[in-house]
Amino acid sequence: MKRIYITNAIPYVNAAPHVGHALEYVQTDCLVRFYKLLGYDVFYAAGADENSLKNVQAAEAENVPIQKLVDKYAKEFENLKSTLNISWDVFNRTSHRHHIAGSQKLWLRCKKEDIYKRKYRGLYCVGCEVFYKADEVKGGVCPDGHTNIEEVEEENYFFRLSNYADFLGKLIESDQLKIVPQTRKNEVLSFISQGLEDFSISRSVERARGWGVPVLGDPSTSSGQVMYVWFDALTTYLTALGYPSGNLYKKYWTENYNRLHVIGKGIIRFHAIYWPAMLKSAGIPLPKTEFVHGYITVEGQKISKTLGNVIDPFDLVGKFGQEAVRYYLLREIPAWGDGDFSIQRFKELYNGELANGLGNLVARVARLCADTKLNLPPKKNFKFKKAVSAELENFRFDRAIISLWGEISELDKKINQEKPWELQGLTLKKTIAPIAQEIREIAFNLSPFLPKTSQKILDQFTGKVSAQDPLFPRI
Numbered sequence: 001m002k003r004i005y006i007t008n009a010i011p012y013v014n015a016a017p018h019v020g021h022a023l024e025y026v027q028t029d030c031l032v033r034f035y036k037l038l039g040y041d042v043f044y045a046a047g048a049d050e051n052s053l054k055n056v057q058a059a060e061a062e063n064v065p066i067q068k069l070v071d072k073y074a075k076e077f078e079n080l081k082s083t084l085n086i087s088w089d090v091f092n093r094t095s096h097r098h099h100i101a102g103s104q105k106l107w108l109r110c111k112k113e114d115i116y117k118r119k120y121r122g123l124y125c126v127g128c129e130v131f132y133k134a135d136e137v138k139g140g141v142c143p144d145g146h147t148n149i150e151e152v153e154e155e156n157y158f159f160r161l162s163n164y165a166d167f168l169g170k171l172i173e174s175d176q177l178k179i180v181p182q183t184r185k186n187e188v189l190s191f192i193s194q195g196l197e198d199f200s201i202s203r204s205v206e207r208a209r210g211w212g213v214p215v216l217g218d219p220s221t222s223s224g225q226v227m228y229v230w231f232d233a234l235t236t237y238l239t240a241l242g243y244p245s246g247n248l249y250k251k252y253w254t255e256n257y258n259r260l261h262v263i264g265k266g267i268i269r270f271h272a273i274y275w276p277a278m279l280k281s282a283g284i285p286l287p288k289t290e291f292v293h294g295y296i297t298v299e300g301q302k303i304s305k306t307l308g309n310v311i312d313p314f315d316l317v318g319k320f321g322q323e324a325v326r327y328y329l330l331r332e333i334p335a336w337g338d339g340d341f342s343i344q345r346f347k348e349l350y351n352g353e354l355a356n357g358l359g360n361l362v363a364r365v366a367r368l369c370a371d372t373k374l375n376l377p378p379k380k381n382f383k384f385k386k387a388v389s390a391e392l393e394n395f396r397f398d399r400a401i402i403s404l405w406g407e408i409s410e411l412d413k414k415i416n417q418e419k420p421w422e423l424q425g426l427t428l429k430k431t432i433a434p435i436a437q438e439i440r441e442i443a444f445n446l447s448p449f450l451p452k453t454s455q456k457i458l459d460q461f462t463g464k465v466s467a468q469d470p471l472f473p474r475i
């Protein structure tokens with residue numbers, strides 16, 4: 001059997017989820033459903049990044065214990081599973097004991113010569129959880145626009161990334177680790193070609209306020225060190241499977257099948273550079289594919305709390321319905337780039353493509369089928385249309401949907417030419433039956449994108465076809 005392990009990046013749970021998180025979940029879920037329908041054995045892991053300094057500061061600001069804060073927000077992220085109909089198998093939280101033990105195990109498995117201690121001085125951006133060089137922080141502002149920069153001087157553990165530049169260059173150039181889209185692959189290769197510096201993989205317990213994964217066997221300081229949040233966060237992809245032991249880990253990570261990370265463009269260096277180097281050092285197989293999606297703006301502006309334009313996915317689903325939100329994110333946000341969320345555009349697409357395009361066609365054909373008492377046998381061996389599978393294998397959700405809606409308008413055209421409503425009896429039946437079959441094919445192809453709508457149509461067009469309430473009432 002073919003097999004694939006698919007993961008989401010784990011968000012910092014220092015605030016409620018926004019529409020950008022919803023995008024990643026919906027895209028990933030679409031892939032998971034697609035591969036399952038192709039007959040793959042799929043395991044899908046999501047989770048929460050709970051050990052960051054960001055979370056510590058958010059807890060201080062809200063004046064609650066850190067664990068309580070991450071519990072609260074992790075729960076909200078977990079709730080997106082039912083709100084958006086996401087099918088992850090596990091939601092892995094990094095403050096949980098098995099993850100801490102797994103991260104410590106990975107650290108100890110890295111080659112001895114790859115981890116060393118040295119005194120370090122640098123500018124740490126808590127917003128990014130990244131050390132910057134002095135010339136990258138202009139006027140106290142990091143390249144990403146954060147202002148909470150701390151000047152840090154301490155003794156830390158470092159990872160000898162400089163040893164891995166050649167290895168990583170070849171790995172990515174040759175697509176042994178395939179990065180999609182190509183523009184992101186080029187970005188990583190150009191970053192590697194400028195030379196890689198060793199990076200700090202721990203911080204002092206004081207600076208971490210005692211929060212995080214303790215570095216085992218660190219005798220040199222009285223207070224000890226905790227892991228740099230990215231070191232343990234990346235390990236989520238292993239601990240979600242029960243690493244270092246367990247059947248899932250063996251089955252989905254160590255055997256020679258595809259391992260796919262779905263991530264946002266802001267964290268590509270961690271995934272395409274740090275992570276494969278850490279795994280190589282530890283003698284553990286690497287991921288095989290990384291799909292990098294873009295960011296969402298809202299009405300043309302960057303999502304920000306200060307602008308007050310954060311779109312709450314729970315509200316959105318409450319207003320327009322789960323399937324319509326899935327549709328917008330997959331159809332309207334360019335899969336390989338950035339996109340915009342606009343309420344006006346949402347309504348346009350909803351009325352134009354869901355209510356009119358798909359909804360009308362289904363209602364129209366169902367009525368004609370009902371008139372002629374058409375009875376359709378159950379069908380099992382549906383197939384994905386070539387265009388849909390080719391686009392989905394390339395992570396082009398938007399183009400897959402657009403090609404399907406092309407088929408919908410073709411079918412509309414066909415009906416308008418054949419005018420079945422002017423026919424009667426056997427002629428009507430003969431004309432409408434192949435159209436009803438084609439609707440079932442389209443419904444099956446909709447399944448990864450709009451699973452509930454797909455099922456509704458398939459149910460409606462099996463056995464005695466009946467006219468029913470509109471799939472998407474106009475707004």
Ligand SMILES: [Zn+2]
Pocket residue numbers: 125126127128129142143144145146
């Ligand atoms: Zn920053």
